[in-house]
Amino acid sequence: MKTVVGFGEVMVRISATGPAAFGDSNVVQMHAGGSEANVLAKVGGLTAGIKTHLVTAFRDDLAGRAMAADLQKSGVGLQAVRWTRTDRNGVYYVEQGMGPIVARVDYDRVDSAIARLEPDPALFDVLEDASAYFVSGITPALSDGARENTLLSLHRARDAAVPVFCDVNYRKKLWSPEAAAKTLGRMLDDGLITCLITTETDARTVFGIDRGVDDASPISTLIERGQEVLAALAERFGQGCKLFVLTVRKRITNETGQWTAVARLPDGATCVGEVFDYVVLDRPGAGDSLSAGLIGGYLGVTRDGTLDDTGDLPTRIQTGLDLGNRMAVVAQKTVGDLGPVWPATMYFNRVSGSKEIAR
Numbered sequence: 001m002k003t004v005v006g007f008g009e010v011m012v013r014i015s016a017t018g019p020a021a022f023g024d025s026n027v028v029q030m031h032a033g034g035s036e037a038n039v040l041a042k043v044g045g046l047t048a049g050i051k052t053h054l055v056t057a058f059r060d061d062l063a064g065r066a067m068a069a070d071l072q073k074s075g076v077g078l079q080a081v082r083w084t085r086t087d088r089n090g091v092y093y094v095e096q097g098m099g100p101i102v103a104r105v106d107y108d109r110v111d112s113a114i115a116r117l118e119p120d121p122a123l124f125d126v127l128e129d130a131s132a133y134f135v136s137g138i139t140p141a142l143s144d145g146a147r148e149n150t151l152l153s154l155h156r157a158r159d160a161a162v163p164v165f166c167d168v169n170y171r172k173k174l175w176s177p178e179a180a181a182k183t184l185g186r187m188l189d190d191g192l193i194t195c196l197i198t199t200e201t202d203a204r205t206v207f208g209i210d211r212g213v214d215d216a217s218p219i220s221t222l223i224e225r226g227q228e229v230l231a232a233l234a235e236r237f238g239q240g241c242k243l244f245v246l247t248v249r250k251r252i253t254n255e256t257g258q259w260t261a262v263a264r265l266p267d268g269a270t271c272v273g274e275v276f277d278y279v280v281l282d283r284p285g286a287g288d289s290l291s292a293g294l295i296g297g298y299l300g301v302t303r304d305g306t307l308d309d310t311g312d313l314p315t316r317i318q319t320g321l322d323l324g325n326r327m328a329v330v331a332q333k334t335v336g337d338l339g340p341v342w343p344a345t346m347y348f349n350r351v352s353g354s355k356e357i358a359r
Contacts, residue, residue, distance in 0.1 A: 008036030045341030273321030293324025
């Protein structure tokens with residue numbers, strides 16, 4: 001049995017139905033949402049051999065209980081959740097957009113329960129028996145306390161020899177590029193992150209690494225430039241961090257494009273995942289899905305859904321990329337952040353280049 005732990009905020013996600021804008025319709029949908037929760041829900045569904053624990057905080061009200069129920073339906077372990085009667089739950093609003101109308105997300109999360117958690121090493125006792133730990137750059141950006149708790153968790157993970165997967169996940173509404181670079185750079189330099197996951201946009205914004213990635217070039221060119229981004233990251237942070245992963249997407253329209261991911265291994269070799277066309281029905285969660293597949297592959301999830309961690313690192317990372325790319329494609333056509341919770345075999349059986357109905 002493998003155990004994956006995540007630390008991050010879970011928010012009430014309120015979205016207008018379909019491509020409608022708020023005000024066009026009075027019908028809205030409510031789900032639980034948040035990067036770490038998304039990763040745990042998806043990685044925990046890949047095989048019966050993985051369980052998860054989420055470290056977070058909720059206000060004990062109807063919204064908090066609704067989010068907890070949503071997470072439990074997705075199999076996320078909540079034993080490490082802190083409940084409060086005094087602080088609030090964060091909320092975010094989503095409009096999907098369509099065509100030239102871009103999607104929009106607004107956050108209402110100031111002074112949320114997790115942001116007000118006092119630094120406490122006991123929050124991370126669940127890391128002692130963990131097989132992998134995931135946290136995103138969103139969490140340390142929430143507050144000074146959240147940043148201190150993130151650092152506590154990373155030191156706890158390192159002391160317990162738990163590999164740490166960190167998605168940059170830059171959010172300009174939370175902190176500046178300079179603040180993000182300072183905090184994440186310190187974590188990388190101090191050897192607190194095993195695998196850094198990012199996009200070409202975040203690499204440029206946070207770390208100033210720009211290799212001319214755009215939507216006009218063919219996907220093969222974007223992959224080559226993505227590998228150059230990874231090489232630059234490894235040159236800067238390779239003493240402390242050994243594995244770097246970059247999601248690569250070519251946006252053809254606001255609703256369609258091509259998706260893949262590339263990885264740079266500790267010996268400098270690269271792995272390139274399979275390339276898939278994608279269609280967007282619901283935008284949030286694609287990068288989280290890639291992270292979930294990557295962690296699953298790292299832990300030994302195979303194409304037939306079994307766990308085998310005896311394979312070499314390149315093989316496990318290749319499987320993780322191929323799985324994560326499929327998960328990202330599926331996530332973008334699924335309404336809500338957490339779902340779907342599919343086993344690995346379903347992703348490999350259902351997501352392919354075939355245009356025929358599986359009968």
